[in-house]
Amino acid sequence: MFRRSIYKTPAQLRAMIEPGFITAASLDAAGAAIRAGATTADVDAAASATVVARGAESNFKLVRGYHHTTCISVNEQVVHGIPGSRVLEPGDIVSVDSxxxxxxxxGDSARTFIVPDPERTEMIARREELSRATERSMWAGIAAMASVSHIGEIGAAIQEHLEANPPSAGGDWGILREYVGHGIGRKMHEAPSVFNYRTPDPGAEVKPGLVLAIEPMVTAGSEQTLIEEDDWTISTVDGSDGSHWEHSVALHADGIWVLTAPDGGAAGLAPWGITPTPPA
Structure with missing residues (x-):
């Protein structure tokens, strides 16, 4: 049986740069639209307009049964929230996947945003801490991809970073188990799976040509989730907040390049002493 290789050629890696930049631009537009009083449909429309203006199409709309450019998840929703009439309120924590x-x-990427609220500074601080921990764990996984030998080590690096930086209020961060990262290329979701935690399976070899969507999904409480009645939205069982950060990342012969970061990942990788290089 013929099986497509999970590793891309240098020309294929170069072809993935522009969809990565377009995805990043769509999240820039979504972030600019997030404010108290806006609906999640408004945020989705901003992202959609950017994708279309850049001559691309939404790959989310190519998923059977899904009709939006983004997934937008608010507060206890962690991933796969459907944009609609929900009005964003001050203090909301909002994860946008585009x-x-x-x-x-x-290209595939996600960011978490906080709607400003000058009245509830303690809640804002907790939600910012959750988002920051999730984002930094993502960068820990991306940095690991630059040097490890197998994909399983990426998930271990994500979990180790979260364990080493627990919530300031005590307890542990929850890491979603049923939802993981993935390969990306001709399809948005390809093999292999990228777990956000340690597993006994070392996974596929990490070598030039590998492109992964690394995306930790983290909660401020239990990792247990449920699927809402819309059959899409994934929310925490205990009502704790969720955060989702994601980048599509390419490894090539000369180094690593974060396809969905406007700077190729330079700022995010700097704390790990890594300078990204675009595919030649």
Whole structure:
């Protein structure tokens, strides 16, 4: 049986740069639209307009049964929230997941935003801490990809970072187990799976040509989740807040490049002493 290789050629890696940039631009637009009083549909529309203006199409809309450019998850919702009439309120923690397909290649990325609220500074601080911990664990995984030998070590690096930086209020961060990162290329979701925690399986070899969507999904409480009645939205069982950060990342012969970061990942990787290099 023929099985497509999970490793891309240098030309294929170069072709993935533009969809990555378009995906990043869609999240910039989404972030600019997030404010108290805006609906999640407003935020989705801003991202969608950017994707279309750049000559791309939403790869989320290519998923059967899904009709939006983004997933937008608020507060106890962690991932796969459907944009609609929900009005954002001061203090909300909002995770936006977006993607674009351009000339047959895909980008996929997510960021978490906090709606400003000058009245509830303690809640804002807790939610900012959750988002920051999730984002930094993602960068720990990306940095690991630059040097490890197998994909399982990426998940271990994510979990180790979260364990080493627990919530200031005590307890532990929850790491979603049922939802994981993935390969990306001609399709938005490809093999292999990228777990956000330690597993006994070392996973596929990490070598030039590998492109992964690294995306920790972290909660401020229990990792247990449920699927809402819309059959899409994933929320925490205990009502604790969730955060989701994601980048599509390419490893090539000369180094690593974060396809969905406007700077290729330079700022995020600097604390690990890594300078990203675009595929030649």
């Amino acid at each position: 993607g674009a397909q351009f000339r047959g290649w895909n």
